[in-house]
Amino acid sequence: MTKATAIIVGASSQLSREIAKQLAQQEVELALFAQDVDMLKEFAATLPTKVQVFELTIEDPQTLIRQLEEVWQQLGGAHLVLVNTGLNSYDPELPWLPEQDIIDVNVRGFAAICNTAFRLFRDQGYGQLAAINSIAGLRGGPSVAYHASKAFAQNYFEGLSMHAQRLKLPITITDIQLGLLDKAAMQKSALWLAPLPEVAAQIINAMQKGKRRVYVTKRWRLVAWLTLMLPEFIYNTRHWKPKKTKKVND
Template structure:
């Protein structure tokens, strides 16, 4: 392969599409895997460089493996694979079904993708696997299965990196640790929310530098550091509420 090629698994999100735009502008040919290919066909056609869309059954690990292997043969390999598959939900009553769905997608599906890609990279002799992960995996949290799944992903990626070193192969594993963007959006925090273009730019820069782990955006490194240091009785006082909800709670407390 002389043409730079990349596969984005889970290409329908806003961040994936922005990464695709910037990579395509740099001359990278893209293969985009999504659950609903029709929803991304117009976007793929708008990119400045070649891009094709393929179906993805993210809740069926064996189907994922078959899809990636077939695509790999069609492309004759790839230089970069980006994994951006993740499911999250929060319900204080902790019903089992959402938890099971998160585990299926974030653990089983994620593992099937990374395991298959790593195996194909070992046969190819080189490559880079990058995964959109989250600092939510540093500790447990209100969305119990989600936080646990992100910790699993971080350890799985570290294990693959160690295995590549033992095999003495130039396979780079990059763990892109995103900040708590959902929480920042919920609280309408301008300080912690960055434009998608900047998030994608920093993610691509980290991949190009072959970073083992990177915090995206960089300011979330401080939050990650504090998260690890906080004692549980302080860490557990976090509230997933909007500014309006917090103001209302304060007003109600004063009125008592």
């Protein structure tokens, strides 16, 4: 490979697109995996570098593994694999099917991607595996399967990092702990929200520096620390409520 090549798995989200855009501006060649290939092709055509788009079948790990291996061969390898996949939902009745979908995508699919990428990097002799996870994995939460799946992802990455070190493999593992941006948006909190380009820039900067774990944006490190420190009887009674819109009297 003469130029840097990155594979983004789960490239259809707005954050993934912004990361792809900024990497393309740095002349990184891209391979983008998404379930809606046609829609992503329109976006890929706007980028100033070589971009290929591939179908993502994350609900079927065996097919997914084969897809990654085939694309890897087509590219002749890659320097970076960034994983940004995940489902989330909340229903106070806790029906099983949504929980199963979250586990299938966030646990089985995620592990299949990361296991395959690690193996391909091992055979190649180097590389970086990064994933956009969430501080939701630090403790349990009302979106039961989602919080648990993010805890799995965090621990899976720690295990891969230990494995690389013990085998003396030059493989960098970067766990990107994203803040609870959806909840901050619900609260209309200017303090905890950040423009998408800034979020993407911090993620790319952390990957380029080879960080093991990073909180994005940086201020969410404080929330992560408080989350771990809160006793259970306080943690379990927290509520995120949207700010009320002030009425303007005529």
